[in-house]
Every structure is written in C-alpha cells, then in structure tokens.
Amino acid sequence: MRKYLNKGLLYEWFTASKVPILIGLITWGIVAHMILKSDIMLIKNEIAQAESNSFYTVDLGEYFILGVIFLAIYIFASGVSKRNTTMFLCSGPYTKKQIKINELICLLITLGLFILMYVYIAFTIYVRNNELIFIINGFPQVILIEVIRLLLFGIIGILLMLVIDLLFSNSIMAYFGMMALGVSTICIFEKFTTIMNYFRSYERIMNNIFGNIIHNNVDHINILFFRGRFYEDQLGMILKGIIFLVVSIGIMLLIFNISEKRAKLETSSKIFSCKANENMILVYLSLGIGAFINIIITDIFFRHSIYRNGEMTPLLNSDLVKMLATDVISIGVITFISYKIIKKVLKIIG
Amino acid sequence: MIEVNNLSFEIEGKQILKDINLKINKGTIFGIIGPNGVGKTTLLRCLTGIYKPICGNINYDGRDVYDNIEVKSQIGYVADENIMQTKFKVKEVLKYYKYTYNTFDENKFNELNKIFKIPTNKFIFQLSKGMKMRLSIMLALSIKAKYLILDEPTSGLDAILKNKLLKIFVDEVFENNTTIIISSHHLSELERICDDVAILDEGVVSYENSVENMKNKIKKIQVAFDKPINEEDLKLKGTFKIAKVGRVFTIVTDEYDEELVKTLKELNPLFIEEIDLSLEDIFIYKVDKEDNHEKIFK
Numbered sequence: 001m002r003k004y005l006n007k008g009l010l011y012e013w014f015t016a017s018k019v020p021i022l023i024g025l026i027t028w029g030i031v032a033h034m035i036l037k038s039d040i041m042l043i044k045n046e047i048a049q050a051e052s053n054s055f056y057t058v059d060l061g062e063y064f065i066l067g068v069i070f071l072a073i074y075i076f077a078s079g080v081s082k083r084n085t086t087m088f089l090c091s092g093p094y095t096k097k098q099i100k101i102n103e104l105i106c107l108l109i110t111l112g113l114f115i116l117m118y119v120y121i122a123f124t125i126y127v128r129n130n131e132l133i134f135i136i137n138g139f140p141q142v143i144l145i146e147v148i149r150l151l152l153f154g155i156i157g158i159l160l161m162l163v164i165d166l167l168f169s170n171s172i173m174a175y176f177g178m179m180a181l182g183v184s185t186i187c188i189f190e191k192f193t194t195i196m197n198y199f200r201s202y203e204r205i206m207n208n209i210f211g212n213i214i215h216n217n218v219d220h221i222n223i224l225f226f227r228g229r230f231y232e233d234q235l236g237m238i239l240k241g242i243i244f245l246v247v248s249i250g251i252m253l254l255i256f257n258i259s260e261k262r263a264k265l266e267t268s269s270k271i272f273s274c275k276a277n278e279n280m281i282l283v284y285l286s287l288g289i290g291a292f293i294n295i296i297i298t299d300i301f302f303r304h305s306i307y308r309n310g311e312m313t314p315l316l317n318s319d320l321v322k323m324l325a326t327d328v329i330s331i332g333v334i335t336f337i338s339y340k341i342i343k344k345v346l347k348i349i350g
Numbered sequence: 351m352i353e354v355n356n357l358s359f360e361i362e363g364k365q366i367l368k369d370i371n372l373k374i375n376k377g378t379i380f381g382i383i384g385p386n387g388v389g390k391t392t393l394l395r396c397l398t399g400i401y402k403p404i405c406g407n408i409n410y411d412g413r414d415v416y417d418n419i420e421v422k423s424q425i426g427y428v429a430d431e432n433i434m435q436t437k438f439k440v441k442e443v444l445k446y447y448k449y450t451y452n453t454f455d456e457n458k459f460n461e462l463n464k465i466f467k468i469p470t471n472k473f474i475f476q477l478s479k480g481m482k483m484r485l486s487i488m489l490a491l492s493i494k495a496k497y498l499i500l501d502e503p504t505s506g507l508d509a510i511l512k513n514k515l516l517k518i519f520v521d522e523v524f525e526n527n528t529t530i531i532i533s534s535h536h537l538s539e540l541e542r543i544c545d546d547v548a549i550l551d552e553g554v555v556s557y558e559n560s561v562e563n564m565k566n567k568i569k570k571i572q573v574a575f576d577k578p579i580n581e582e583d584l585k586l587k588g589t590f591k592i593a594k595v596g597r598v599f600t601i602v603t604d605e606y607d608e609e610l611v612k613t614l615k616e617l618n619p620l621f622i623e624e625i626d627l628s629l630e631d632i633f634i635y636k637v638d639k640e641d642n643h644e645k646i647f648k
Contacts, residue, residue: 008450015442016435084433090400091433092450093423266401267361275362 009094009102016085017077021110024069025117031065032121040129043136053135054229055142060153066114067157071175073110074161077103078171086265100260104162111154115147122146138230142223145238149224152245159252166259167277169270177281184288191291194298195327198320213237213244271346282342283335290335297330298323351376352397352497352529357406359392366392368553370406374546377527379519381540381561383633384550390533391430393550394501397531398427410497423451426490430501430533432482436475440468440485451493459492465514480506487515491522498522500532504539512536516543541629551637557604561629568632569606570625573614574598586613591635602627602635 014021039056046052079085089099122143126133133139164181168174196205214222221228224241263273272278302323354372358365366389374380384390395401397408399415399422407414410421434443447454463470466484474482483506490498498519504512520543522528534540540547541561548558559567573584575597584592588605603610606624614622627635 006450008446011449012435012446015438015446079435079437081433084431085435087395087400087429088433088435091398091422091425091427091429093419095417095419097417098419264402266359266395 004098004101004105006094006098006102008092009089009099010106012089013077013103013106016079017073017106017110020069020073020076021113024073025113028066028069028114029117029121032118033125035062036122036125040125040132044132047132047135052229054137054231055139056229057142057145057149057223057227059227060149060225063150063153066150066154069114070107070110070154070157071161071178074107074165075171075175077106078165082170083265090265096265097260100162100166104158104256107158107162108155111151111158114154115150118150119143119147142230145223145230148242152242152249155249156245156252159249159256163252163256163259166256166263167273167281169273173271180285180288181281184285184291187288187291187295191295191327191331194295195324198323213240270349278346282339282346286335286338286342287331289338290331290333293334294327294330298326302326351411352531353409354397355406355409357393357396357403357408359389359396359401359403366553367396367403370555372548372555372558374529374531376529377523378545379523379530379532379543381544381547382531382533382550383535383537383540383547383629385637388550389553390550391501394427394499394531394533398422398425398499400427423453424496426493426495426498428483428486428490428498428500428503430505432474432479432486434474434482434486436473438474440470440472440474440477443474443485443489444470447489447493453494455492455494458494459488462488462491462518465518466511478506480508480511483507484511491518494526496528498528498530498532500530502534503532504534504536512539519543537630537633538628547629549633549636557636564629564632565626567606568602568604568627568635570627570631571601571603571606571610571614572598572621572623572625573601573617574620575617576620579617583617584614586610604636 035058039058043053043055086099090096094102126139161178164178165171165174168177214225222237222241223230223234224238224245262276267274272281352372352374354370354374357367357370359367370393372380382390382393392401396403397415399408399418402416408416410424413421415421415425438446444456444459448456466488468477468481468485468488474485477485483503487500487503490500500519504515507515516539519530519532523530532540532544544561546558546560547564548555550556557564567588578597579599581592581594581599584599584601586601586603587610588603589601590604591600591602593600611622611624
C-alpha cells in the first residue's frame with residue numbers, strides 16, 4: 001500500500017478537487033442534518049402517539065445526493081481533459097497503476113471525510129435532543145449502521161464509478177455512459193425477471209440467493225438495505241449483509257484491477273478507453289435497447305398470454321416456446337440493428 | 351545512453367512507428383525532425399514512458415523506461431501543448447513538482463523565472479500559450495533531469511526568448527552533461543544546437559547522422575556540360591535527387607566525397623560547383639517525394 005501512497009499524487013488530486021469537496025461537504029452536512037432531523041421528528045410523533053420508540057434507518061435512495069456529489073468531485077479531479085491529466089501524471093515518476101490506485105485512495109479518504117461529517121451532524125442532533133434520545137431505542141446503533149452503510153455502499157459506488165470511468169476516455173463521456181449503462185441494466189434486468197417468471201422461478205431463485213440476507217424468519221427486513229426500525233435480534237442478519245457487501249467489494253476490486261489493466265492511454269479514442277471496451281459497451285447498450293423494445297412489443301402484442309387477472313402467470317407448453325422464441329428472435333434482431341446504428345453514429349462523430 | 355530497439359507502435363491497427371532503432375549518446379542534443387503526423391510526438395511519448403510500445407523497447411542506461419519510476423524520475427518532459435490542469439495556480443504546480451521530484455531545485459526555477467517571467471500567483475488558464483510553454487520548460491529544467499525530452503519547445507516563443515532558450519539548452523548539456531532529445535519544425539534552430547539528427551518519415555527513421563556529417567556528406571552539386579549527357583550517367587553513388595535545366599544538372603547526394611567529384615570530372619564538365627545545404631534543405635530533399643522543387647532548384 002505504501003508504494004501507492006504518494007505525496008505528489010495526493011497533492012495533485014486534492015488540489016484539483018478541493019473546491020467540489022468543500023461544497024460537497026457543506027451540502028452533505030445540510031442533507032444529513034435534514035434526514036436525521038426528520039427522523040427525530042417522526043419518532044417524536046410516534047412516541048407521542050404511543051406507537052413505537054425504535055429509531056429508523058433511512059431509505060438508501062436518500063443517499064443518492066452523495067453519489068451525485070462524488071461524481072462531481074471525480075469529474076473535477078480529472079480536469080477538463082482526463083487524457084491530458086493522465087498524460088501529465090504519466091510523464092512523472094509514477095506507474096499507470098500507481099496513478100489509478102492513488103485515485104481510489106483519494107476517493108476513499110474523501111468518503112472518510114463525508115462519514116466524519118455525518119457523525120458530526122449525528123452528534124449535534126444527539127446533543128440537541130439528548131433528553132428525547134434517552135427514551136429512543138437504538139439511536140447509537142442506527143447511527144453506527146448508517147456509518148457502515150455509508151462506508152460499504154460508498155466504497156461500492158466509488159469502485160463502480162472508477163470501473164465505468166475506466167471504460168471511457170473522458171469523465172464527461174463516462175457520466176453519460178453511467179446513465180446509459182444504468183438504463184440498459186434496468187431494461188436487461190426487467191426482461192430477465194419477465195423471462196424467469198415464464199417459469200415462475202424468479203422469486204425462488206432470488207429467495208435462494210438473497211433471501212437470508214434480505215429478511216429473517218420473523219420477517220424483519222434487513223435494515224442494512226432498507227428503511228426499517230432497529231431491533232436487537234437483527235444483528236445476525238445485519239452481519240450477513242455486511243459480509244455480502246464486503247464480498248461484493250472484493251469482486252468489484254477484482255473488476256477494477258482488470259479494467260485498470262485493459263484501459264490504455266495510447267489506444268483511447270475520443271469516447272472510449274480502448275477498442276475492446278468500446279465493443280463491450282456497444283453490445284451491452286444494444287442489448288439494453290433490444291430488451292427495452294422487446295418489453296414494449298410483448299406488452300402490446302402478448303399481454304393477454306403473460307398476464308391473467310393483472311398478474312404474471314407461468315407459461316405452459318406451446319405458449320412458453322412461442323414466447324421464448326419471440327423474445328430471443330426480437331431481442332437478437334433489435335440488438336444487432338441497434339449495434340450497427342450506434343457504430344455508424346460513433347463513426348460519424350469521430 | 352538511450353537505446354531504442356526495434357520500436358513499433360500502432361493505434362487501432364494503424365501503424366504509427368515502424369521498427370525504430372536509435373542510439374542517443376549521453377551529453378548530446380538529438381534532434382528529431384519530420385513532416386506533420388509522422389509520429390514524432392508518439393515517439394517522444396514512448397521515450398518518456400507515457401506510451402507502451404507494441405514491440406521493441408527503450409532503455410536508459412540499460413533500464414526499460416515504461417512504468418519504471420527510477421528512470422522516469424530522471425526525465426524532464428515538455429509536451430507540445432499544455433497538459434497541466436488549467437485550474438491549478440502556477441505555485442500549486444510548483445508544489446506538485448516539489449513533492450514529486452526530490453531533485454526539484456526551487457532556486458533554479460526562480461533563476462529561470464528571472465528570464466521567463468511567469469507570475470506564480472496566476473492560474474494556468476490565465477497564461478498565454480507561450481507562457482504555458484515557458485512554464486513547462488522551466489519546470490523540466492528545474493528538476494535537474496538527466497534527460498530532457500522536448501516536443502516543439504520553441505513554439506509560441508518570441509525570437510528573443512527562443513534565442514535565450516537555445517543557449518540554456520546548450521549550457522545545460524555543457525554544465526550538467528544532460529542528454530536532450532528535441533523535436534521541432536524550426537530546423538535552423540536545431541541546426542544550431544543539435545549534435546545528431548534523425549529524420550522521421552511515415553513512421554520510420556529514414557536518415558540518421560550527426561549534423562556535421564550530414565552537412566559534409568549531403569551536398570548539392572551543380573555541373574554543366576558542353577555536350578549532351580545522359581541523366582543516367584550522373585546517377586552516381588548516393589544520388590537521390592537529380593534535375594536538369596538546359597545543360598546544367600543539379601545533383602543531390604548523401605555520399606559526397608573526393609571520389610564522387612573525381613568520377614564527375616571524368617565526364618569533362620565545364621564546371622562543377624558544390625553547394626552546402628542547410629538542415630532545412632536536407633530535410634526537404636530527403637522527405638519531399640514530389641519533383642517540383644522550385645525553391646530549391648532556383
């Protein structure tokens with residue numbers, strides 16, 4: 001690790017991103033304060049109505065703003081031209097890997113600053129409401145869980161951002177790429193669940209994979225992933241969730257390492273970091289478009305076969321074969337056409 | 351010593367550099383010249399260790415440069431355009447250099463700044479093109495690099511500064527035994543300071559020699575005859591350009607010597623005149639493939 005911690009690289013990164021970090025910290029402080037304050041208000045009302053005194057974890061969606069802040073920080077740190085900045089750093093006494101790992105370290109340090117800000121805000125809330133908190137169940141535990149969530153989901157988010165950025169030659173393109181890849185993922189996932197539901201096996205598969213992590217026997221939902229009240233008996237499930245996230249981080253680190261090796265400054269074009277990445281992204285986006293158009297087609301023409309009484313029903317015999325064939329052929333054809341069109345457009349753009 | 355062995359480089363299947371072999375001696379100034387888009391900048395980026403060659407290697411005293419921290423710390427690189435983050439202040443860039451190179455000499459930077467006059471409190475984006483280039487050169491010189499790789503370092507500089515800069519480069523070699531590799535389109539400048547020059551054309555080194563040898567060996571010879579002479583008879587060794595106006599022939603050869611003159615004399619010419627060529631003339635003769643040389647064959 002020591003060989004990756006370099007004073008010059010750290011200085012360069014933090015000097016480039018000091019302004020967005022400062023603005024981001026202030027914004028995050030305000031947001032964190034609003035989130036915690038509204039939860040305190042909620043629990044105050046619940047106590048007044050003798051409903052419950054257990055403190056809530058927040059919905060992960062409320063931390064979306066943190067993702068936006070980190071994206072802005074990263075784009076600022078890379079500079080107007082990511083390629084030039086990388087070239088400048090590469091002309092110095094650093095290896096390509098050192099530069100990339102340093103970027104990751106800097107983002108993790110920044111995440112640490114944001115977590116500290118959250119803890120500070122939680123502390124001020126505690127000081128201001130200490131008499132109330134005395135009768136609230138699980139306030140410190142929930143804050144600790146929130147810190148763990150911020151840390152683990154933050155690391156996953158940072159790694160995801162870096163991996164996607166490594167696919168593109170400049171950060172602005174990576175920003176649009178993240179959105180396009182995200183939308184594609186949703187479409188592909190949606191189609192995947194529909195196909196699995198033809199066999200009525202999606203829920204079973206998901207339950208087998210994530211069931212133990214998401215909820216326990218008494219049907220408490222894991223507050224590491226969802227908004228929920230804190231109860232002592234959830235600790236085992238939370239621990240399972242933490243292990244799941246740590247393993248995910250390990251896998252992401254592996255992907256990051258591979259992506260880092262594949263991205264080459266010398267072969268980066270105006271949009272993509274290398275030809276192989278370009279092809280991979282184009283295939284994925286085309287598949288997303290294929291899945292999206294297929295969802296519309298099936299919704300228009302085959303709605304009566306898939307849905308009965310407003311619910312998805314498993315398909316049997318000829319219906320199953322017909323639907324699967326329609327899906328495979330239409331997705332295949334649309335994906336191929338989309339791929340060709342995007343490729344042509346990219347050629348025209350340069 | 352810098353050794354470039356069988357270096358090839360391609361981008362997306364397009365060959366940029368083909369089988370380049372160079373030997374650059376310590377304490378010399380090596381010029382790389384060539385038309386636009388032949389791969390000079392790519393070669394310099396390979397030499398700096400920014401780009402990894404497809405095949406071949408670049409050794410600095412026997413050590414490969416790519417991803418080699420030790421070797422790269424001895425190289426000062428000046429890019430053909432600004433690659434520093436434009437939102438940085440000059441003093442911030444200075445601090446980055448201080449942290450990055452433990453050889454960075456702030457006194458030397460300040461001394462150079464007396465000549466180049468860069469306000470350290472300004473942002474990079476506030477500097478003109480010439481000022482950015484001056485800053486880049488000053489930084490490269492201030493790290494006391496053993497090797498300086500300069501890509502068009504005089505572009506954007508006025509004549510006075512250009513003159514001072516060339517003197518600084520020569521002093522650097524003389525005082526610190528620095529090796530300088532320089533690419534420029536201003537061939538008269540290179541002619542003044544370079545020990546050796548390589549001509550890069552379509553990704554290959556088409557000619558390499560010391561400037562002195564080049565000027566001694568590559569000559570333009572004007573020769574006139576009182577009787578008709580077949581052009582084929584004048585295609586002697588090393589002749590790579592030949593033109594005829596009336597009975598006066600103009601021959602350009604890269605193997606000029608006494609023997610060649612003797613062979614010409616055997617054809618009983620009315621007169622033989624040897625004309626020295628400048629580096630620019632040599633470059634044009636060597637690289638320009640078309641036969642319309644009105645400027646040269648005037």
